[in-house]
Amino acid sequence: MTTSSFVCRIKDYIQPFERELAFQEVNSLMRAFNLKAENRSQTELVVFGENHHISTFAQRLAYWESVEGQGQFITTLQSLREATVNVVRNGIDLDILRGALPFREEVSLPNRRCLRYGTHGIHEYRGKFFPQLVRALINVSGTGAGGIVADPMSGSGTTLVESKLFGCESYGVDMNPLSCLLTETKASLLEANPDDLVNGYRAIREALLRPEPRDRKMAYFENLPKEDQRYLSSWFGSEVLAALDDIMRLISQERSTHARGLMLVAVSNILRSVSWQKVEDLRVRKEVRLDVEIDPKKEFLEELGRSVRAVLALLYQEGSRNYPKHTIVQGDARRCAEMWPSAKGKVDTIITSPPYATALPYLDTDRLSLCYLGLLPRPEHRARDLLMIGNREVSEKMRREYLTAYMSERARLPREITGLIDRIDDLNSSHEVGFRRRNLSALLFKYFSDMKRVMHSMNDALRVGGTAYIVVGNNHTTAGGERVDIETAKLLATLADQAGFIVEPSLSMDMLASRDIFRKNAMATEEILYLRKSS
Structure with missing residues (x-):
């Protein structure tokens, strides 16, 4: 040659x-x-x-x-995928879109960052991964097509989607039911028949634009648990709930599983904007807007139109392909190896992004979707939230229990972590502080104790010589009037070492300004931990 x-x-x-x-x-x-x-x-x-x-x-x-x-x-294939965003940016007619792709000779490549091609752009989600980062790390790991990639904290499914596009079998787990719905929908849509998506979109659009008398019962809404109905009624106007019910009725009639999944995700993504949720507030806080016209059907059709075009563009560009299987499980990252029994000890690389210590309650930001889509009844939210890694909500009883556990387990934690917890506890104990600061030392122990279990389970999931990449943000707190940095990445590296990983040099990354509704809460910097499973 x-x-x-x-x-x-x-x-x-x-x-x-x-x-x-x-x-x-x-x-x-x-x-x-x-x-x-x-x-x-x-x-x-x-x-x-x-x-x-x-x-x-x-x-x-x-x-x-x-x-x-x-x-x-x-x-490159990656550049062509990103370029599909240019084709659909201005709401191209679906028939013209079908003829525009795949690209032939002239390709208008993006001249700026493109993170939302294909199914990556169909739902807002705090802390979204960069798709290109996942693809690059699969390459760096040496994992080839046919390998196995996993993410024990799947979030909105970026790792699983990119792994399928790469040609790898993929596994994920997340405790948030909405995360599992998003991951399953986004990964499954790669295998959709484009005609099913086109026909489904056109049918529901035509039905929603057709004037109809509003005299039906709200069959969908009235089938939700009574407590969820009461809760949702306090967050949505009655006309909004009626319009959403019309949308859900039509979605239930859609025969294509892929089209139906895309429609449900579109409903989830508009719930904040058509509710009395305070705009751009990470926490769910109410702002009743009686003087603002809210049109759920218009919002839904605009959202679905954007989403279906983005997905179709990628499908037309890629053509018919046989993708490896994906598996997403609703479960606990601390037991991820048990969640994937067929892949335990066989995973080539793990690519994940855990929450940082004492993050905002994750389920809290998704509660409207969880209730309205029937994913998790409202009375179960708090109990599930308390199980989430990094959650900052804790009762006084739990705080005491965590501190008691800390005293018995501190000898088995790295000195860097116990030193941080002790320092914060001493500073806050010697000053008059609010309940959140008083809880911090207990919550930090809970976070690092949980992540220790995650590290051990990740090690069990990987094959010998397998790699793990953990993208995590550092943060800080004020204790006793003094700023204390929480170098989460370095502290997690000490836990990885305890779990038997070989800790390679990490890579610092400047976080990009987020374009989603959670941008005000984005971390300024993050780090990529690089771990290898030894023999």
Whole structure:
């Protein structure tokens, strides 16, 4: 075979930490494809190798735009996926969309960051992963197509979606029922028949735009538990609930499982905006807006129209493919290896992003969707929330129990963690502080105790030599009037070491400004922990 040279060009708008990851993924892939490189710069890299390897190599890349040489110009698969967003940005007609993809000769590539192509953009979710980060880390890990990737805190499913697109079998677990619904829907939609989505969208749009007398009972709403009905009635106007019921009735008549799933996710995503939820407030706080016209049917159709176009664009670009299976389980990350019995001890890489210590109650932000979609009855929210890792809600009784447990288990925790907990406890004990600050030392013990169990279970899930990447934010608190940094990443690394992992150098990343409704609460910096399971 002839060895030739090719020029790899990096995306010019990526962040410094992504540039570092870009070269890490190239280095890993060069070993896999027996390639060599030279003349590295900030924007490109010259690669030498056999021609038949170059095309496969190019299609694996996450942060590179193109590979060129020997009469070939290859736009990377990742860049083409991101470019589908440009096609649908202005609400393209669905018939024109069908003819516009897959791309042929001219491709208008994004000139800025694109995180919401395909199913990645169909629902807001705090702390969303970057899809390109997941793809790059799969490359860096050396996991190839056919491997197994897992995420014990799946969130909105970015890891599972990207793993399927990469060609890997994927496993996830999350305690939040809405997270599981989002993950299952987004991953399953990759296998949808585009015609089913088009027909479903057109049918429900036509039905909702057709004027009808409103004299029916609210069959969907009245089938919810009575306590949920009372709760939802305090957050939505009666006309809004009636309009939502019309939408849910039509969704129930949709035959396509994929179309129905996409519609339910669209309903979930508009519930905040059509409720009396205070706009852009992370916590659920009420602001009754009687002087504002709220039109749930219009909101729903706009949301569904955006979503169906984004998904169709990716499906048309990708064409018919056989994807590996995915598995999402509603369960406990502290027992993730048990949640995936068929994959236990076989996972090639774990890519996850846990909450930071004493985060806001996760279920609290999703309570309208959980109630309205019948995912979790309102009376069960508090009990489930208390089980969530990083939750900051605690009763006085639980605080005492946590502190008692801390005194008996502190010898089995790293000194870095016990030192932090003791310092915060001493500072707050010597000053007059509110209940949240008084609870902090107990909650920090609970958080790190939980994450210790997660680390051990992740180790059990991985194969020997497998890797884990943990993207986590650092934060801080004020104790006794003094600022105390909580270096979560470094502290989790000490737990990983205790769990038997080899802790490799981590990579700091500057968090991008979030564009979603949770942007005010985004962390300023995060770090990528890199762990390897030893023999």
